[in-house]
Amino acid sequence: MTTPQQPAGDDAGSGARKNRLSREVVLAAALKLVDDEGLEALTMRRLGQALHRDPMGLYRYAANRAALLDGVTELVLDELAIFGDDPDWQGQLRRIAHDLRLLALRHPNVVPLLVTRPLSTPLGLRPLGTLRPLEQILGLLIDAGFAASDALHVYRAYYGFLYGHILNELQEFIVDPDENEALLRLGLHRLPSKEFPRLRALAHQLADYDGATELDEGITILLSGLSAHLAAPLIKSG
Amino acid sequence: MTTPQQPAGDDAGSGARKNRLSREVVLAAALKLVDDEGLEALTMRRLGQALHRDPMGLYRYAANRAALLDGVTELVLDELAIFGDDPDWQGQLRRIAHDLRLLALRHPNVVPLLVTRPLSTPLGLRPLGTLRPLEQILGLLIDAGFAASDALHVYRAYYGFLYGHILNELQEFIVDPDENEALLRLGLHRLPSKEFPRLRALAHQLADYDGATELDEGITILLSGLSAHLAAPLIKSG
DNA sequence: CCGGGAACGTCTACATTGTAGATATTAGGC
DNA sequence: GCCTAATATCTACAATGTAGACGTTCCCGG
Numbered sequence: 001m002t003t004p005q006q007p008a009g010d011d012a013g014s015g016a017r018k019n020r021l022s023r024e025v026v027l028a029a030a031l032k033l034v035d036d037e038g039l040e041a042l043t044m045r046r047l048g049q050a051l052h053r054d055p056m057g058l059y060r061y062a063a064n065r066a067a068l069l070d071g072v073t074e075l076v077l078d079e080l081a082i083f084g085d086d087p088d089w090q091g092q093l094r095r096i097a098h099d100l101r102l103l104a105l106r107h108p109n110v111v112p113l114l115v116t117r118p119l120s121t122p123l124g125l126r127p128l129g130t131l132r133p134l135e136q137i138l139g140l141l142i143d144a145g146f147a148a149s150d151a152l153h154v155y156r157a158y159y160g161f162l163y164g165h166i167l168n169e170l171q172e173f174i175v176d177p178d179e180n181e182a183l184l185r186l187g188l189h190r191l192p193s194k195e196f197p198r199l200r201a202l203a204h205q206l207a208d209y210d211g212a213t214e215l216d217e218g219i220t221i222l223l224s225g226l227s228a229h230l231a232a233p234l235i236k237s238g
Numbered sequence: 239m240t241t242p243q244q245p246a247g248d249d250a251g252s253g254a255r256k257n258r259l260s261r262e263v264v265l266a267a268a269l270k271l272v273d274d275e276g277l278e279a280l281t282m283r284r285l286g287q288a289l290h291r292d293p294m295g296l297y298r299y300a301a302n303r304a305a306l307l308d309g310v311t312e313l314v315l316d317e318l319a320i321f322g323d324d325p326d327w328q329g330q331l332r333r334i335a336h337d338l339r340l341l342a343l344r345h346p347n348v349v350p351l352l353v354t355r356p357l358s359t360p361l362g363l364r365p366l367g368t369l370r371p372l373e374q375i376l377g378l379l380i381d382a383g384f385a386a387s388d389a390l391h392v393y394r395a396y397y398g399f400l401y402g403h404i405l406n407e408l409q410e411f412i413v414d415p416d417e418n419e420a421l422l423r424l425g426l427h428r429l430p431s432k433e434f435p436r437l438r439a440l441a442h443q444l445a446d447y448d449g450a451t452e453l454d455e456g457i458t459i460l461l462s463g464l465s466a467h468l469a470a471p472l473i474k475s476g
Numbered sequence: 477c478c479g480g481g482a483a484c485g486t487c488t489a490c491a492t493t494g495t496a497g498a499t500a501t502t503a504g505g506c
Numbered sequence: 507g508c509c510t511a512a513t514a515t516c517t518a519c520a521a522t523g524t525a526g527a528c529g530t531t532c533c534c535g536g
Contacts, residue, residue: 044494054515056495065494112357116350118409123444124425131429131437138436148436149443157456160402161395168398171356187362191369198376198386199369205387206361218395221467225459259484281522292486294524303523478536485530493522501514506507 021053026061027071034072034109042068070121073113074129079103082136089144090223096137097162097219101211104166111170115163134159154226161222169211259291264299265309272310272347280306308359311351312367317341320374327382328461334375335400335457339449342404349408353401372397392464399460400453407449 029050033042044065048055062068080099086092104111118126134155141151188200267288271280282303286293300306318337324330342349356364372393379389426438 043492045492056516057514059495060513108357112350112354115353115405119346119350119405122425123410124428128429128433131434135434135437138440142436148440151436152440152443153452153455156403156406156452157399157459160406160456161399162402163405164398164400164402165394167353167357167401168394172361187360190362191366195366196369196373198380198389199373202376202386202390205390214391214394217391217467218398221395221460221463224466225463228462229455229459282524283522294487295485297524298484480535481533483530483532485528487528488526490525491523493520495519497516497518499514499516501512503512504510506509 021051021057021061023061023071026051026058027068027075030068030072031075031107031110035107038109039112042072066120069113070117070127072110073117074127076103076107076110076114077133078129079106080133082133082140084136084139085143086140087144089140092140093137093158093223094216094219096133097158097215098212100162101166101169101215104170105211108170111166115167157222157226161218165211165215165218169209169214172206172209259289259295259299261299261309264289264296265306265313268306268310269313269345269348273345276347277350280310304358307351308355308365308368310348311355312365314341314345314348314352315371316367317344318371320371320378322374322377323381324378325382327378330378331375331396331461332454332457334371335396335453336450338400339404339407339453342408343449346408349404353405395460395464399456403449403453403456407447407452410444410447 026047030042030047033047033050044055044058047068048058051058058068062071080096080103082096083092104114118130123131137155137158138148138151141154142148146154188196188203188206191200193200264285268280268285271285271288282293282296285306286296289296296306300309318334318341320334321330342352356368361369375393375396376386376389379392380386384392426434426441426444429438431438
């Protein structure tokens with residue numbers, strides 16, 4: 001076997017000199033960097049250093065930094081599994097919502113990319129991994145009996161709410177739940193009480209935010225509303 | 239001549255030489271720069287040049303570039319008027335939604351800031367202008383009879399959906415509506431038809447997206463769902 | 477009128493970034 | 507062995523944010 005792949009040792013520690021590089025390896029390293037140290041830590045030089053390679057060599061696997069960012073978002077979105085053939089479309093949508101939420105909590109630093117990267121590329125030209133969820137959910141809905149254009153509307157409302165919720169939750173997310181309330185109170189205390197009476201009064205409720213149930217209730221509302229307004233197939237159980 | 243800079247004569251070319259600078263002026267110039275040329279055009283040097291000032295002088299009005307970005311988002315959000323004393327809370331929420339949508343369309347390049355900047359600052363420490371809508375909408379809901387904590391839930395669902403919709407719409411937004419369909423078709427044509435049959439079939443519907451009614455219907459669904467689930471005061475007319 | 481202090485403005489300098497382009501190194505075919 | 511093409515690395519450059527030193531202007535109490 002003279003293939004260039006040499007699984008002598010993974011890049012644990014400082015060894016791992018010269019394994020063959022690949023796009024996947026590069027993107028995985030980039031994602032790790034972002035997860036560990038934030039978006040602005042992802043520079044060509046830092047990434048090259050993490051891979052024990054010359055920074056310039058990375059341009060073979062991503063045309064430029066923007067393409068690298070796109071690659072990272074695609075990689076993260078690939079973690080989301082969608083089963084397009086589930087007849088229980090409501091249950092499926094609910095599960096996907098929770099999965100996406102967990103994914104966002106696993107990679108909070110990537111969320112800005114998730115929501116803003118698509119803004120700079122017209123829909124048809126996005127990385128395929130980004131479009132796959134759209135296609136699969138459309139399939140889910142159409143198979144469930146929605147007209148194609150209605151499926152599009154449902155998808156928009158659904159994903160719109162989903163992304164909005166994720167942004168909301170990450171805004172209120174603070175790492176240490178003990179420190180959370182203290183920090184919040186501290187921060188809120190700064191607000192002039194004349195101008196922000198209700199916000200200050202809500203400090204406690206703000207402190208114990210439960211994203212999962214908040215999301216779930218939102219989805220419930222949305223689904224019931226959709227069913228009513230779109231004359232959808234009301235498959236509730238079997 | 240003794241001093242190279244003489245304020246006596248107006249600068250040849252672009253006027254407006256030496257008016258006193260202020261935070262508002264700086265932020266307004268920054269916003270204009272972002273609106274005209276995009277986010278990455280907003281550098282200290284470019285901004286200084288737009289104001290005919292030394293870039294370093296700007297640090298008097300914004301501690302650093304991040305603070306400047308925060309200032310821009312605050313400035314944009316200030317364009318949103320909320321009347322906290324309207325008894326028709328549903329109508330008010332609907333109007334705000336449309337206003338925010340129009341605001342986003344007026345400043346598409348600022349939207350990434352709108353949705354990501356709060357992620358880097360804990361709630362209590364944000365610029366006050368950013369928190370004002372929250373406070374006012376809470377007031378609106380509480381005055382309408384919601385319990386404080388329910389008001390918070392409603393706010394979250396509402397703003398979540400709203401931000402999600404804006405992101406959705408801006409993604410599909412292409413400047414020239416004639417070019418729109420062409421570009422879309424072109425882009426979609428690139429997609430492998432085996433993998434993306436429904437997306438490709440929906441090209442036409444994607445092309446004539448109507449954000450306003452899409453948003454309006456979403457709000458309707460949300461409000462009806464909320465009313466049902468939260469035992470809200472069902473003030474429909476007067 | 478002045479003269480001193482504070483606010484404001486400008487210049488230079490430096491570390492870091494993305495990336496073009498030249499150069500070195502390696503692999504495979506004869 | 508050598509020749510060509512791919513691949514890896516180095517050097518270089520323009521642009522960025524921003525610290526720190528230096529000038530200039532303004533105001534206010536004497």
